[in-house]
Amino acid sequence: MLTRFLTDLADQDVLLPVEALVFVALLSLRLWRRAWAWAVVMAGGAALTLVLKLGLEACGPAPDRMLYSPSGHTMAGTMVYGCLLAMLRVRTSIVVGAAVVIACVLGWSRVALGVHTITEVLLGGGLGVGMVCLFRRLAGPPSAIPVQAVRGVVVATIAVIAICHGHRSTIEIAIQDFSRFDLGPLLCRADGHVAVAEREEGGWIFPGREFH
Numbered sequence: 001m002l003t004r005f006l007t008d009l010a011d012q013d014v015l016l017p018v019e020a021l022v023f024v025a026l027l028s029l030r031l032w033r034r035a036w037a038w039a040v041v042m043a044g045g046a047a048l049t050l051v052l053k054l055g056l057e058a059c060g061p062a063p064d065r066m067l068y069s070p071s072g073h074t075m076a077g078t079m080v081y082g083c084l085l086a087m088l089r090v091r092t093s094i095v096v097g098a099a100v101v102i103a104c105v106l107g108w109s110r111v112a113l114g115v116h117t118i119t120e121v122l123l124g125g126g127l128g129v130g131m132v133c134l135f136r137r138l139a140g141p142p143s144a145i146p147v148q149a150v151r152g153v154v155v156a157t158i159a160v161i162a163i164c165h166g167h168r169s170t171i172e173i174a175i176q177d178f179s180r181f182d183l184g185p186l187l188c189r190a191d192g193h194v195a196v197a198e199r200e201e202g203g204w205i206f207p208g209r210e211f212h
Helices: 002-008 012-028 032-057 072-086 092-112 118-139 147-164 171-187 189-200
Strands: none
Touching (some): 002 092, 012 032, 012 072, 032 072, 032 118, 072 092, 072 118, 092 118
C-alpha cells in the first residue's frame, strides 16, 4: 500500500539511523558547523515533539478530537529529509518549497491511514518546515562538497533506508502510555482515576490504533 510505504519512510526506526549516519559523515568531512547544526536541530526537533505529545496526550482525546497527538512522522520526516536538501547549493526558497511538499505527502499518508487528523499533521508539518529553516540558518551558506563524498553519503543513506524500511518503532506507544497513565493523573483531575484504573486492568485505551 502506497500510504504505508510513504509513512514508513518517516518511522523512527528509519530516521534515527539516517540521522546518525549523516552526523558521522559531516564529522568525517570536517564540516564542523554543519555537523553542529545537524545535531542541534535533530535533537531540538525531537525534544519539541516529545514535549507537545506529553502535554497534549495526557488527558486523552476530546470527543471531537481536533488536536490530540501532533504527527511525529510528519514532523520528523519533513525535518530529516528537508535538512538533507538544505545542504545542497540551491536557493532557500526551493528548499522550503520542497520541505512543504514532503510535509504534505507524509501528512496525507498519516491522515489516509486514519491515525491523525488534518490539524495534527499540519502542526507536525509546520514544525518540520520550521526546523528545516532553522538548520539552513545555523549551517550557514552551503559550501562545495567533493562529489565522491556526496555520492558515498547518498548511497549509504539509501542503503540504510532500504534496510530499515518496514521496521516500526514502539517509542510512540511508550510516550502515549507514559503521558496518559503517569502524567494524566497529575494534570487531568477528572480523568486521573480512569487512567489509573485502565492501567491496573492492563487495558489499552485505543485498541487497534496507532498515534504517531
